[in-house]
Amino acid sequence: MRGSDLVIHMLLGYKVEVVFGVPGDTNVPLYHSLREKQTDLRHVMARDERSAGYMADAYARLTNRPGVVEVPSGAGAMYVLPCVAEANESSVPMIVITSDTPLSGEDRGVITELDCAELFRPVTKASWLIKSAKRIPDTMRRAFRIATSGRPGAVHMAIPEDILNEVVELSEVSLHPEPHHGIFPAYPSGPSDGDLLTLLELIGAAQRPLFVAGGGTNRSGAGAQLLQLAERMGMPIVNSITGQTAVPDSHPLAIGVIGDNGFHPHANRAMEEADLVIYWGCRVGSVVSIGWTFPTPSAERKIVQIDIDPTAIGNNTENTLSLCGDVGFVADRLSELLTEPMKVPSEWVERLNLWRAEFWSKATAEMSDASLPLRPQRVVKAFNQRLSGPFHIFSDPGTPTPHMTRLLRTDDAATKFIIPRAYGGLGYAIPATVGAWMANPHIRPVGLFGDGSFGMVCGELETLVRLNVPALLIHFNNGCYGWIKALQRLHGHNSTFSVDFLQLNAAAIAEAFGLRAWRVVDEESLERAFDEAFAFAGPSFIDIAVESIADVVPPVVSWLRRAGRDPFSLLPQSDIRLATLPQSHIG
Template sequence: MKGADILVEMLIGYGVDTIFGVPGDTNVPFYEALQMREDRIRHVMARDERSAGYMADAYGRFTNRPGVFECPSGAGAMYSLPPVAESNGSSVPVILLTIDIPLPGEGRGVLTELDCAKLFEPVTKMSVQVKSAQKLPEIIRRAFRTACSGKPGAVHLQIPEDMLLAEVDPATISLHVEEECRTFPAFPTRPEAGKLEALMELIRQSERPLIVAGGGVSRADAGGVITRFAEGCNIPICTTMTGQGTIDDDHRLAIGVIGDNGYHPHANWALEHSDLAIFVGSRIGSVVTIGWTFPKVTLNRRLVQIDIAPEVMGNNYQNLLSILGDARLTFGDLLAQDLRVDGARHEPWVRELNDHRARFWDHAAPKLAADTLPMRPERVVRAFNDALESSGEPALIYSDAGTPTPYMTRYLRINDNRTRFCIPRAFGGLGSALPAAVGAWRAAADKRPIALFGDGSFGMTVGELETLVRLQVPAILMLFNNGTFGWIKGLHRLKGHNQCFGVDFLPPDGAAIASAFGVRAWTAKTPADLDAALAGAFAHRTGPCLIDVHVESIADRVPPVYSWLTRRGQDPMALEAADHGYL
């Protein structure tokens, strides 16, 4: 067998049905091996290596399997760095295969020579160079084991082209795979004896307990079991941005999103006033705690942390109790016990939070219904939410950084547990959502892929419109169009620089650009335009479609960001959600 055949057979053995990538000089042998097995593994060609990485990232987020992508040597590897860093920082299992120059060319000035293994070391769980074709099976097994076990993350393999061309006697190797590592979390852990009873005793003693679900809950697919536990104990649930979807938004125990960006003031109030905060699958990082300044009443000695990664335990606060374990297994074990919790003891607390929540939504109603121009982002979210609910179909929603983030996080309400909502938050880079629609489609063909992005992001990945058309992906693309890098322009104004520098550009004619690629497109400048376009988009199923939404910039009005409102001297905890300018 050639090394390329070994590599592809190992990928198939691990259940890889899709590999995303870009062709180059060095990966021709790999493509030949893939072409011979087209009926068992599909290659999706992207138009840029960065896009291929975001496709794999979305695939990993929306399945319980690692996303795999490949690139050629040199610039291909360098372009692949941003999505790998995002996946690793977001605990998404992704495997990158860099098909590199042959080993004999090392150190001799070969075109595209680069120490790729060292390049990816800081942003992966494992980055190694393959130096023997016979070791390919062993290294592939290690790659899947590393990506999927413990805290999931990214793995990079630098595979010289001559390793793929080398002949290997099949009798000298084993192509076996580890079944546990085909999916994640592999080898999930359970808490040690006594920890769960200690947690239950703390819950029984508390009057105002609160569960805070982070991104680890989504990775572990633990939303259902945590919701059932919360119902059994009558404990309200808040989420971080990446934990959204843990519980239906209209559930009486679903309080909202905590933190800085797109937060709910009543959710932050709940965290500040709880007497027992149970964080699950969260690093309790800077966004969640607004730079470790909130809650103003410290979390020390009232915090329980449940996580699969021991290195995050007690890293930022003094935990009352640390429980090492997979979220789904931990709460499954809790449900298997006799809970012996008096839920009525927590009822005044639940009612108080729901009163705050109802007041917030009452005050938000005028914004959500506003017909002012340019359209307010709140009005756009409401139209999208109505159309999504009316469609009755499940969706995989991937939102980019920028204008969609704070408003979608705050105002989107999802009550279909088949629908997933994702915002990549490790590095907050632009340009992920549009290609992510391809990865979402390959993750679950029975769910509608939806991408939300600003015009800054659109300019970085517009070429992937061709990919969506070529593959006939039935994606709905929403372009938030306002002709500026709005988040950065808002920061300029927040610091008193009304004459902003280097942040404005010509607003794109999104519908014309999309149409030129063969994408069905609408322009929406008014709420009536938007409602009609969304109805048309959800009815359109033969390929991708795009709505060019002309929307107010977050540089024109302070968005729902706690730290920004604080800087303007406003009360970020006010439930009335008043409008605030910068100057």
């Protein structure tokens, strides 16, 4: 076999069904093998390497199988770098293959020559340059092993073009895959029963205990196990942004979102009042902890942290108990050890639900405000009203995040809401819908994004149409980099610089690519567009002229504090106009 044939053979051995990529000079041999073998391995061509990486990221998040992305040398490798970093830091298993310049031209000024192994090393779990085709099978095994073991992440292989063309006698290599490493977690593991019994003792002694479902709960696919455990105990659950949709929003134990961005005040109050906080797959980063100020340090409060990554445990918290293990494994084993009835004091859960009901009664009125330009809250209401059945929902960081995180209501167990939170790169949602459709063509993908993101990846609209992906794309059009503009106002006494651009008719652009598109400017056109787009079975694009988060402070704790408001108040706080804040409240 040629080296490129070995790559395809090994991918098939790990039951890889789809590879995302972009053609280039150095991956011609790989494409030749893909075409020649006529296998069930599907190649999805993106219009940009970054988009290919985000497609693979979304695919991996929904399947827990490593997303595979291949790109050519030089600029192709550099373009995919942000997605690889996002996947690795977000604990998403990914196999990255860069087809490199020939070894025969090493250090001779070959065009696009770049030390890709070194380039990817800081943003992956492992990165190699393969210098012999004989090493392709065992390096592929190592790649899958590392990507799916322990804390999952990205692994990179640079394979020079002449190594892809090198012929290898099959007697010289072993083509066996390692089935355990085709899916995460490869080896579910957890702490000792003694430590878990200690945790049960802590829960039994607490009056106001609280589960915190972090992103690791979703990475492990452990939402159902965690909820089942919580139901047996009557334990309330809050979640981080990346822990959203781990449990149904309407469940009486699902209190809401904690932290800084898109938070629920009653959920943050629950954290402040809890005497035992148990983090499930949560690294307690800057957003969850509101810059490591939340919850307020208390001698009364005990903290337990459960995480698959031992280096994350106790990194930002003083733990009473630290447990290293896969969240799903720990939840299952705790349920097995819980042989005696154990119930959290009912008055604790009742108090939290009273706060929750008070918040939502007022938020409902806020979401019905039809003033112009349309508020993002009104858009979320229209979205919620039509979420019947499962959806895979992706949001870019920035404009959609705070209101979607706070107000989105999902109850279908198969629905997932995903935001890339590691590095906050724009341009994720549109290509993510392609990866989601490849992961599960029975669930409609939805992309939410602002016009800053749209300008970066609008070329992938062609990919959606070419592949007939029935994505529903919702564009929050406010003519600026809204998040940054708001920050400039908060820090710069209402002055802004170099953050505004034309408020384009994005619906016309989408139509030019072949999508069905709607332009929304008021409540009537909003309702009509949502009705028709949800009923339409093909690629759809709703372009909504919305109020900018740079004009009215969104639900972000740190921003509300700068505006002189109490972020934990249960009252709606959607009337704080940045441009009219007193100077003493800014900067």
